[in-house]
Amino acid sequence: MLSRVAEACYWVGRYVERAENVARILDVNYHGVMENSAAESQPAWWSVVATTGDEEAFLARYPDPTEFNVADFLLLDRENHNSVFSCLTAARESARRIRDRISSETWEELNRFYHVVSRQNIKVVMMDGPYAFCRTVKNAAHLLAGVIDNTMPHDEGWLFLRAGRYLERAGMTARILDSQAALLRRPESGPVYAATHRWIAVLKSASAYEAQRKLSHGEISPEAVVRFLLTREEFPRSCLFSVAEVEGALHAIRATLGLQGPGRALREAGELTARLRYTDFDGTFMHELHEYLDELEAACNRIGDAITAEFFWGRMPLRRGA
Amino acid sequence: MAGMSTLPAVPPVLEGYAAPACFDEMFGAGQAPLPQADALYSALRAFPADELQRRATVAERVFRDVGITFTLTADEEGVERTIPFCPIPRIVSGAEWDALERGLFQRLRALNAFLWDIYHEQYCLRDGVLPRWVVYTGRHFQRAMSGIDPALGVYTHVGGIDLIRDAAGTYRVLEDNVRTPSGVSYMLQNRQVMTRLFPELFRGVAIRSVDHYADRLLATLRSVAPRGQADPAIAVLTPGVYNSAYFEHAYLAQQMGVPLVEPDDLLVRADRCYMRTTRGMEPLDVIYRRIDDDYIDPLTFRPDSMLGVPGLMHALRAGTLTLANAPGAGIADDKVTYRFVPDFIRYYLGEEPLLASVETFLPAIEDDRRFILENLGELVVKAANESGGYGMLMGPFATRAELADFREKIVDNPRNYIAQPLIQLSTCPTLAGNRLEPRHVDLRPYVLMGAEQSLVPGGLTRVALRAGSLVVNSSQGGGSKDTWVVD
Secondary structure: OEHHHHHHHHHHHHHHHHHHHHHHHHHHHHHHHHHOOHHHHHHHHHHHHHHHOOHHHHHHHOOOOOHHHHHHHHHOOOOOOOOHHHHHHHHHHHHHHOOOOOOHHHHHHHHHHHHHHHOOOHHHHHHOOHHHHHHHHHHHHHHHHHHHHHHOOOOHHHHHHHHHHHHHHHHHHHHHHHHHHHHHHOOOOOOHHHHHHHHHHHHHHOOOHHHHHHHOOOOOOHHHHHHHHHHOOOOOOOHHHHHHHHHHHHHHHHHHHOOOOOHHHHHHHHHHHHHHHOOOOOOOHHHHHHHHHHHHHHHHHHHHHHHHHHHOOOOOOOOOOO | OOOHHHOOOOOHHHOOOOOOOOOEOOOEOOOOOOHHHHHHHHHHOOOOHHHHHHHHHHHHHHHHHHOOOEEOOOOOOOOEEOOOEEEEEEEEEHHHHHHHHHHHHHHHHHHHHHHHHHOOOOHHHHOOOOOHHHHHOOOOOOHHHOOOOOHHHOOOOEEEEEEEEOOOOOEEEEEEEOOOOOOHHHHHHHHHHHHHHOHHHHOOOOEOOOOOHHHHHHHHHHHOOHHHOOOOOEEEEOOOOOOOOHHHHHHHHHHHOOOEEOHHHEEEEOOEEEEEEOOEEEEOOEEEEOOOHHHOOOOOOOOOOOOOOOOHHHHHHOOOOEEEOOOOHHHHOOHHHHOOHHHHHHHHHOOOOOOEEOOOEOOOOHHHHHHHHHOHHHEEEEEOOOOOOOOEEEHHHOOHHHHHHHHHHHHHOHHHEEEEEOOOOOEEEEEEOOEEEEEEEEEEOEEEEOOOEEEOOOOEEEEEOOOOOOOOOHHHOEEEEEEEEEO
């Protein structure tokens, strides 16, 4: 397969997944902030921006982190490279470059997804609150994933798309957890039941609430939520599940190409899978959660760099307008 | 279904239809529908006036969802648009088509013979078939092609020959497009949309199919593999996603089941062309290129260009690669060369031209120039190497300032212009609001040539949507229609 095509498949997977997760981040925090007092809402919204790591871009464009501004920044802002709109634009641009290699159904669904978002106006979105819009984004992403898996041959291109999708998911799930890690550091900032609500919201943002209830009995504690989203092997949005999928896709790609040995990307993915699977949650783990998640994201970045170097002739990721 | 007796005699959308003084594709020069258009005329009787319009709107949405768009080159933003689609097909009778096919095959054979000659012995110049200056000042004459022997002697594998119909209903060649003609995807998509959204119109009509175009194109490309290789590796080469015809490049690659490559995907090592893949380098034998000569190989054509594949011309010269169409083919569709094509047919094939063309005057020839400058207000002037309806003067509709401007341009650079009498293109009933009005059309069939010649029965019918306008280019507000060859 052409390296450029493989690379575009990979980025379609990553950008669609990122769009979905940005909507999830906004969704979970929106309800979390609503339940807090008005006095605290601006710092709370600021922590949402911090979750995405785009504080500088935000400050350059908005006077203060109000609910409206943050929602605009995360959902529809054309200048924010990680807004839902920008991610879908980038996914569509990547897909456009490989239209001959993806199924028509995939292209049409992605194109429709893009048009649904590109025609939105933030004032209209905020009239109902962002919940409805975030749900639309999540549903469109699910539909697209189903179309991809059911209309594309499960060949090399599809494997690269999967590698991209799950690598992005692992990193974004870590970020969603990290956005709440701050709560753990200042447990005095509110009543206990409010904190429990927020951890329930975190589960819900990952569509994990019902699964967690069924799979792990007992009451909902921060540790139970973190443990579930990091290492629950059966749950398709957990970090362990996602990284194991990346590992599986890379393994299959190497087999398809007839390549010998593991290679750097597969080795990194295998190492991370093992590290997650045997995470020691005892002792001070929850106190060092932020550092742990930081390292998890760094490991995901290393896998991404290794994939680019090994299969894409070391070229840089596609950028809009490049 | 309603009985025939309840239907109006005249389709509601055609009430008060009045073709101007020219040939009409549905009514000819008369009042009653032509035999080949009879079934369509009857089917339209069952359409309430608003229904066509409603479904045309649905069709536009289909085009947008499928992503059949083009970008305007003059448009800085690169905004994607769909070409307006008119659901009333243009109809050609089977007998007319068969005659056109013979003429088109003849023309493409002659153009290829001319190209071989001009890049080898140049007998045509020795024998005075056309003046030397036409070739040596031609913008698309490529010296680098001299002495290169393309497989089977074919330079132009895909020709888009623009046909018009004059007031008497005679088909004439308006211009040849033998470099990288585009638009064939519209021929294919228009037919698909029509069968999906207007099934009633197809009842009781035997329409020849166009679906096998990609199959014929692939067979053509396979037949011109270097050294007669049996199972060549083929790719479509596109400048990239920002090219106005990118959708078409991708579509054709997909339909043929071959990779779509960009210049960056290719590299040349030891006179052989390869693709960069996840496995390493993989060789290529035939490239259907949809990229201009200037951007093929910076080592040969444009040293200042960052685009292209360095060394591609070495592979061509070494005979390890076929490029379709070959570089340098553009000298054959220079509008100045156009005037001499009937002579090529006589000179190379020993045949009389089967297709009429349009009388053409060349300002570079003194007698012609005098005539042109004296009659500028009656003539159409075109730049010799522009396309898309740019750089054109329509004498009868021009302002005094425009005429003065072109007069100066012609005197300054006579080689760069040609002049022709104004032809009233034929009209075709076309949707305007909720009724049909006559609008001018042309027709571009796509002629293939490899080991054999082939032509799918159909083409791109372009329509000038503005009432009275004779310019059909999509960049100038033109639309498109399905083209039915009916037996």
